[in-house]
Amino acid sequence: MMDKKSILLWVKKLLPFILLPFFSLALLFLIEFTHRGSFTLTVKWFIERRTAAIYTVIILTAIYYLLLLLKRKIFIVLFSLFNIFIFTLATVSHIKQSLRGDPLLPIDVTLISESMNMSESFNILSDRIILSIIAVLILLAVSGFLLFWSMKTYRYNIYTILLSVASAVILSYFVNNLVQDGATSLNQTFKLAYLDYDQRETYKHNGFTIGFLRNTKWLTTEPPEDYSKNTIESLVTEIKSDEKAENTTKPNIIFIMSEAFWDPARLENLSFNKDPIQNFRSLQESNVGGNVLTPVFGGSTANTEFEALTSMSMNFLPTGSIPYLYNLNKPIPSLPYALKEQGYETTAIHSFHNWFYGRNSVYKQLGFDRFISLEFIPNPVEDMYFLRDNEMTDLILNQVKDSNEPNFIFAVSIQGHGPYPATGKKPYANVEIDKEKSSANLESDSENIIETYGDTVGEVDKELARLVQGLEENGEENVVVFFGDHLPLLGENYKAYRESGYFEESGSYKEYKKMYETPLLIWDNFSKEKDQVELSAPFLAPYVLNKYGLEGNIVTDHLTSMLESGTSYIPRQDFIQETDINDEDLKEYNLLQYDIMFGEKYSIEPKNLKPNPKYRLGYADPYIEKAEVKKSDGETYVEVHGKNLTMRSSLFIGDTVVESTVDPETQTITAKIKEEDMNKKVQVQINDSLDRTLAKSNKVSISK
Incomplete structure (x- = not known):
């Protein structure tokens, strides 16, 4: 024992x-x-x-x-x-x-x-x-x-x-x-x-x-079946033999991917006291309108952006991929490159941090000349969590006005981004659910989320109208492609969608489209063509290039041929059988994409894709014109006058950063200064939220 x-x-x-x-x-x-x-x-x-x-x-x-x-x-x-x-x-x-x-x-x-x-x-x-x-x-x-x-x-x-x-x-x-x-x-x-x-x-x-x-x-990504040099070269020969559209004009082309832009009226069991997107709806009815099928819901903006700019499909990439972070460290064919070859200036605008999704380096690989990020917006104004679209509209109009070349501008707006609060309203709130005309039984938090989203998207709608009016008046030919990157997240776990009866978890193709389609507008001020289209995001560029007689690349040319044969919409893999897509077209599309992104690049000449060596963040570095000594209330200040000063500007006296006040309207920076620092030079640097220096000014001595 x-x-x-x-x-x-x-x-x-x-x-x-x-x-x-x-x-x-x-x-x-x-x-x-x-x-x-x-x-x-x-x-x-x-x-x-x-x-x-x-x-x-x-x-x-x-x-x-x-x-x-x-x-x-x-x-x-x-x-x-x-x-x-x-x-x-x-x-x-x-x-x-x-x-x-x-x-x-x-x-x-x-x-x-x-x-x-x-x-x-x-x-x-x-x-x-x-x-x-x-x-x-x-x-x-x-x-x-x-x-x-x-x-x-x-x-x-x-x-x-x-x-x-x-x-x-x-x-x-x-x-x-x-x-x-x-x-x-x-x-x-x-x-x-x-x-x-x-x-x-x-x-x-x-x-x-x-x-x-x-x-x-x-x-990791495995090559598709039949991938070889002979297969790709035969495919390229076939695509290049197709007749191309004739180049008749070079309008300014402005893509606006509006964060979480959607139509609240699609919540069929709800009625509102007003139409939040009345300007968009009016423009859509008199121009080319329809829907864009996006690859994401509620987030992952960069993946819709990837499809729109490269005409490649997330369908052929590993689940959970974010190409901006893992695949775009080298130049690849894109809409900016195609338009640059035809004399366009290419500008990217996004009123958020330059580093987010690696855009600061990705945009260079995609063929942009410059990227105007949050740090280079002179006086950004917040709308709760993010910035309003007003400043983005100004940047677009100024770029078109100041440039001597045709412009391609890709702007990612931010005002529409969630979350949308479950309690409390924005100062400009005016959208309300008409309960007498609505059959949905919403809890108070869902009601507030939907109404706040309606208010937010209403402000986005006003900026679209202001942009179109400005482009109407500038005397140039202009095209605006306006679409949402994904549906908004209306509460946790689809809460507001469920309570309103919009999302029923049926798993059907119809419901899939409801959850991944955003409204689309293609406006111009010279053709005034009316049409209704249903496009997957990769087909946006081919459609626009073909419509306005501009040259594309091997990928857009292949998709253009698919458009001409009636295919403009490629859903998620499990719903492919719901469409009439030609299997061979899809196979060739996959082969081209793999060859360009992961393969031997038989279909392109990489040496022809050269990033602009002068690519930069912002339009120009800050510049100091003069630095003067000022006295007030017994204190001594240095007042720096210059150009291209933004709210992200930091003032250095000698090698030391000092606490300062920036006035973007007068383009001045003011800071207290000690007597022993009077002989030191001043410099302005623009830094981001990660404390990285993005641009530096000249150094100037202080005038006493």
């Missing part, structure tokens, strides 16, 4: 192997609770998808058993770091899904720095998340203590080595199964389901851990 000391010794030896599976289960519950944001939904998942839960517990336990081969101090450190890391991913996934509508993907992990900068504007730590953080810390503390205590007498033997080998085999087999296509036997046994085109459903069905691991397979 064993004594107490012997029993305690055996308990110590066996505790890690017994405790770790239960720890895996407890951690999994907290991960799912955090990711789903609901205790009820988490319990429901454990009951209905228990096989997926078991699969995840096996993977986690196998990882922990492998770590047991390490010394106990190293084990405790790595054990804690691993669990904190995976729980953090689940937390970020919940936040992303709340703000953007889709869960965290492996490719998103490198976006953490940008996400943190964005998150400063929002209150993202809910009570549920804080509760989960506390629970995880308690779980780690208790488990860590017990494991550290029990491993004091831990000894390696043949059994622990065999267990570790078995864990390695199981882990490899289970994780490798996750990245396999098709219904594998293990998938069927554990009832796993992968909807790569709908990550929200994949995570909902399989859980966060399996969903995240599954998507690691998309970090």
Whole structure:
């Protein structure tokens, strides 16, 4: 019979192997609770998808058993770091899904720095998340203590080595199964389901851990079938033999991708006291109007932008891809390059940080001459979280007015961006839901979100009207292509869409189009052609180039031929069968895109795609005309007069930055100065929110 000391010794030896599976289960519950944001939904998942839960517990336990081969101090450190890391991913996934509508993907992990900068504007730590953080810390503390205590007498033997080998085999087999296509036997046994085109459903069905691991397979891109030099060269020959449109004019072409621009009237069960987008609607009725099918919902603006500027499709890229961050480190064919070859100046405008989505470098690779970002807007005015569109309109009109060449301007507006508050109104609020004429039963927060969005998009609509009026009066031929990048996020988990009856989770093609189509306007002041079109974002450039007789590139030429044969709309992969798309056209499109982005570039001459060596941020560097000494109320000041001074300008006296006041209207900067600094020179630098210097002025001595 064993004594107490012997029993305690055996308990110590066996505790890690017994405790770790239960720890895996407890951690999994907290991960799912955090990711789903609901205790009820988490319990429901454990009951209905228990096989997926078991699969995840096996993977986690196998990882922990492998770590047991390490010394106990190293084990405790790595054990804690691993669990904190995976729980953090689940937390970020919940936040992303709340703000953007889709869960965290492996490719998103490198976006953490940008996400943190964005998150400063929002209150993202809910009570549920804080509760989960506390629970995880308690779980780690208790488990860590017990494991550290029990491993004091831990000894390696043949059994622990065999267990570790078995864990390695199981882990490899289970994780490798996750990245396999098709219904594998293990998938069927554990009832796993992968909807790569709908990550929200994949995570909902399989859980966060399996969903995240599954998507690691998309970090690389495999070549399409039949990819070869001969295939691409034959395809290029066929495309180039097609007759091209005749160049008849070179109008200014202005693309405005308006953040979250949409028509609230599409919420069929709601009526409003006024039409928020009456100017857009009027212009759409008398020009070319319709819809744009975007690749994203509620966020990932850069992916719609990628399709519009390159005419390439997100359909052919790995799930969760963000080409701006991972693929555009070299020049690729684009609309700006095509127009530059025809004498156009190319300008990008976005009233947000230059670094967001890497636009500061991406725009150079896409063929722009300059990028006017937030830092170079003289006096940006905030509209709650972001800037109003007024300054963007001024920049566009001034660029067209001041340039001697035809202009291509791509402007990404920001005023329409969410979130839209659940309580409180903006100062200019005037849009209200007409409850007597509405059949939807909205909660008060959803009602306020929708009305605030209506107010916001109404201001965007006014700026569109001001832009069109300004272009009507400038005496030049102008084209405006105006569209939304995605639908707005109206509350967490589609809340306002659900309550209004717009989103019913039917999974149908009709509902897919409702969730991914934004309104489109193509206006000009010389043809006045009326038409209704349905275009996927990649077809915007081919349509416009063909309509106005301008040359494109190999990709736009291929899409133009598809347009002429009746194809203008390429939905998500799972809905392709709902269309009449020619399979061969789609295959050739995929081959071209792969060749340009990942392949040997047989279809293009990379040397012909040369970024402008004078590409720059802003129109010009700040310039100091003079610096004078001023005295007021017993204080001595230096007053700097110059040009191109913005609210992001910093004043340096010698090598030291000083606290200063900028007046963009008078183009002056004022700062206190000490007597000993009078002989030093002054300089102005424009810095961004990451404290990086974007532009510098000349240095000037102070006039006493």
